[in-house]
Amino acid sequence: MDTEPQFFDQPGGYVGKPLVRVEGREKVTGKAKYAAEFALPGLTYGVFTTSPIAKGKITRIDTSAAAREPGVLAVLTHQNLPKLAKTPNDPQGKKDIGAPMGFLPLTGDEIFYAAQPVALVVADTLEHATHAATLVQVSYQKSEPLANFKQPKAELFDPEKVQDGKQKGHTRRGEPQAAFASAPIQLTATYNHPVYNHNPMEPGSTTAHWEAPDRLTIYESTQGVTRTQSAVAAMTGMPREQIRVITKYLGGGFGCKGATWPHTILTVQAAKAVGRPVKLMLTREQMFTSMGHREDQEQVMQLGATADGKLTSLVHTKKSTTSPWDNYAEPNSKIVDLLYASPTFESSYELARANVMTSTFMRAPGEAPGSFAIECSMDDLAYRVGVDPIEIRLRNYADHDYGTGQPWSSKSLKQCYARGAELFGWNKRNPKPGATRDGRYLVGMGMASASYPVHNSSGTARARLYADGHAVVQAGATDLGTGTYTVMTQVAADSLGLPIEKVRFELGDTLLPTAPNSGGSVAAGTVSSSVYLACQDVWQKLIKAAVIDRKSPLYRAKPEDVAVEKGRLFLKKDPKKGEAFGELMKRGEMTDIEGMAQGKYGSGYEDTAAAKNADPTQKDQAGHHSMHSFGAHFCEVRVDMDLGTIRVSKWVSVIGAGRILNAQTARSQIIGGAIFGIGSALMEETIRDQNFSRYTNADLAGYHVPVNADIPDMTVEFVEEHDPHINAMGVKGIGEIAMVGVAAAVANAVYHATGKRLRDLPLTPDKVLMAGLNS
C-alpha cells in the first residue's frame, strides 16, 4: 500500500465521525459482561488475607479456624500453594513470565510490604470467604520497615537501567554541565510527586476455570489477553494454546492492568486446588497494594539558557522509591530530552529500596511527571527572560528530535500553540503574575506542551466478509472503555464499504488474532491498521477470484488494475466495468471470505518496510523517523489565597495525533486524560505512613479524584495531521498524551495567578496557604 487510506471523507463514511458507542446499549442495560460477571456453574470465591505489617517473617500460620467455617473449600498459604513451573522470584523467571513484580506472594514466609497476601481463602460464597479470611491466624516477627527514598536509612543506588531494564538510566549529549556553568541564565528547581494509584472504576479481578487438566479459561480484567495468557503459560508450564483468556469489557486500566499481577496466578492455583472455578475480585483497598502505583519521586531540573532564552543545557536527575526486588522507575527524562532544541542534555536516576510493592506504568509513565518538571522550568525561563510562555517554547522549538537526531514523522505543535491560544483567549492575558483579580480570586492563565511517543507495536486482525453483505472482524484487542469496539467497527465498515450495522467487531479473547496490549497508546493505531489491512486482504482475494472468473466483467484483468470502492470491484481505467462483491461471491458459491493482516508500527503508507528488522533495543526509533504526537494545554485557575483553594475555571487542549478515528470518543479520551492530570495536580495522593510503610487513605473517600464540581467546561480540538510513516492508518493514539503537561499547565496558571511557584504535587490548600504565608 502506498497511499493514504482515502475512504474517510466519502459520503456515508464512518471514520472520523462522532459516532456513539456501538456497545453503549449493552453497557447501560447491564448486558455487557465485565470480567467478574461470568456466572459459571459451581463458581466459588477467593478472598485474600493480607499482612498488617510491612516487613518481617511469618512465624506461624494457623488456618484451622478459617477452614472450619461453613462453605470454606480451601485455605492456601505458602505452605500448600500448588507448585508452579516458574515464579517471578528469580530474574529469569520474572523475564520469562513478563511479570511486573519480582515476587509472588504465598511462595515464602517473608513479608516485604504492607497488605501483602499471606493466605487465599476459597469458599462457596463471597460472604463465607470474606469472613473466613479474617479468621486465618498469622503470627509475625516484625522488623522495622523502610517507607521511601527520603528516609535517613534509605540507600540510594544507581540502577543503570530503569523501567525494569527497558530504558537506559544515563543519557548524555554534549557537555551539559559545562554548558550550564557558563550559561547566562541558570535555573535549578526541585519537583516532588507523591504516590499515585490508578484506581480504575473496575477493580482487578480473575475468574479461573479449569475445564480440563489441560484446558484453562480465565476471565480477566486486563489490558491485554495475550500477555496474561503468556504469563500464565510460563508460570503453570502449560502450552499457551491450552489457556484461553477473555476480557470482553474493561472498566478502565490506566496501566495497572497492563501486566499480570499476583492475584491472577494465585486464583488459577486456587481453582486447581479446589477443582472448581474460582473468582477473585480485589477490594478497593487492595487496589492500592495489588496492581502497582506511580512511585513517589523527586526530580531536579537544571536548565541553562542564553540571555534571550535559548536553551544551552538541560540536566535532569530523578530519585524515587522502588520495591525490594525490582528497579522500576518511570523514564521521566525521555520527554525532557525530546521537547526542546537543547544542544546538550544529561539524565540520571537513583533508586532506594523500600517496603512497598513494585510501581508500574501509570498513564503517560515518565512523560507525565517528566513534563511537570520541564514545563514548569520552561515557564520559569519565560518569566526570567520576560517573554510569553508560548514565545519561549517557540524560541526553543525542536525542528527535529535532538535526542535521536531523526526527523519527526509529523509534528503540529506550532499549530497546537496557535489554535489553543486562539480558543483560550491567551492574548487577553496580563503577562504580569499576581495581577489579575476577580473579586476574591486571583486569576491565572498557564499553558504547557504535551508529547507522547508512538510506541513500537504490531498485531493481527481477521476480517470475514459474507456474500450477503455482512462482516465479522476480529482482533484480540482490549477496549479499556475508551471506544475500541466503536472505532474498529467504523474502520471495518468503511474498509469493506458496508453499512455500520452490518459489521460486528469482536475483541478481548485469545482465540482471536493476536493484538498488542492496550497500553502505551498503541491500540488505536495498531489495531485499526491491522483491521484496515485485513479488509484490504479480503479485497485482494476477491480481485483474484474475479479475474479468473469467466463470468466476471473483470475476467482476465490484471489484479493491480482493479480497484474497490464501497464494495464494488472495477477496472481503474474503465470504472464502468466491474461488479459488486456480492454478485461475484454468490456466483462462485462463496458464503464468506476471510482476510488477515498485520498492522505495524513504522509501517506507514510511505514507509511500509521501515520497521522490519529493527534493532529490538531501539525499537521506538525503528522507523527512520521520530514518531510522536504533540499538543498544548491551556488552563485558567482561580485561586483563593486566603483559603488556599484552587479551581480550574477554563481548559483548552489542542492535540495533533495523526488521524482521529472518532471525533467523540477521541474528545472523551482527551477530556479524561486532562481530568486525570488535573487530579494529579490538585488532589490525588496516596499517603504512606512513615513508620509503618502502610497507606492511610486506601479508599476513594481518602484518595481524592476530581468530581464534576472540580472540572469546568473543556474545549478540545485536534489539528488535522497526515502522517505517512507511523502505520497504515496514520493513527498515533491519544490515550496518554492528554495527561502529559497537564499538571504543569495547572501549576503554571497558579504561578501566574499568585506569583508563587509550587513544585510539590498535589497543590492542596495547605500548600497554597503556606506559600502565601512564607512570602
Add this chain to the structure above:
Amino acid sequence: MNNFAYTQAASTKEATTAKEADKQAAFIGGGTTLLDIMKSNIEQHTLLIDINKLALLGITNAAEGLRIGALERMSDVGEHPQVVQNYPVISQALLASASPQLRNMASMGGNLLQKTRCGYYRDTAFPCNKRVPGSGCPAQQGDNRNLAIFGTSPSCIATNASDLAVALVALEAKLTLENPKGATRTVPLADFYKLPGSTPHLENHLLPGELITAITVPAAAHARKSHYLKVRDRASYAYALVSAAVGLDVQGGTIRSARVALGGVGTVPWRVPAVEKALVGKAPTEDNFRAAAALAVRDAQPREHNKFKVELAQRTLVRALVEVI
C-alpha cells in the same frame, strides 16, 4: 464482616430494649457509616436493629424553634424551605456533606454518631486507641494532616467528621434521647460528645439502649443570619480540612449576638465562646472579625502536618463572617 442477626423494630421501646439486652447490638439508620465500619471489621455487631420504621420523622418550625426527627434524611432536611430560610447554617452544612446519594440514605441521628475518618482508625492493621483501647496512636507521629488541633490528647487526635454537628453546636441544639424504660431526656449537643482524654473509644454520653429521637434548635436572630463555610481538598464530596459555622445578630451596625463553631479541627465539634464574646458589641467589620478569630486558635495544639489549620481556621472563620453579613 461477621455474621449478624437483623431485626426491624416496630416501636422505640422495642428498639431500645433490644439494644439494652445485647451489648453487641447496634441501631441501623441509613447504614452509610455502620456498614463501612462493619465491613472493615472495625466493629463486630451481633444484631442490627433497624430503626427505619420508627416514627422519628418530621421537620417542624415553631416560635420556640426547630424540631427534626432523628430519622429525617440529610437531603430532606438540607432542602427543607423552613431550614433553608431560618437556619441556613444547618442547610448549608448538610448540603456540603458527603454526596447526594449518601445524603438521601443517611439519617440525622446517624450523622451525629458517624465515625472519624482518621486513616488509622479505619484500617484494623494499625494500632489505634479509639478502636482498640491501649494499642497506641500512630497518628501523633504519622499522617495527621486531617486531624484535630483542639481537644486532643496524647491518646487521640481524631477529628469529629460531622459537618452537621458543627452547625448544631453553634446554634445550641439539643438532642432528645429515649431510654429502654420509655423515658426521655434532652442533652445539649455540645455536652453530648466526650473529649478523648485517655478514653478515646468513649465518644459520647449515650446510655445503654438509648436512642436519639429528635434534634431541637432554638429559634434566634443569629440562626436566621447564619452560614456554613467548608474548605476541602476538592470542590465537593470531601470532608472538611476546616469549616466554620457562624451566626450573627446585627442591629444598627452592632453585633448583638454571635455564634461560632469550627469543624475539621476539633476532636469534638468546636464551639469558640471567646470569639463570640469578642464579637458582641462590635461593628461587623473584617478587622473586628480578624481580631476575634485570632482568639479561636489560642489553645491550638497542632502536629507536624496540620499546622496549617491554625491559620486556615482563622481565615475560614473570617471569611464565613464576612459572607454572612
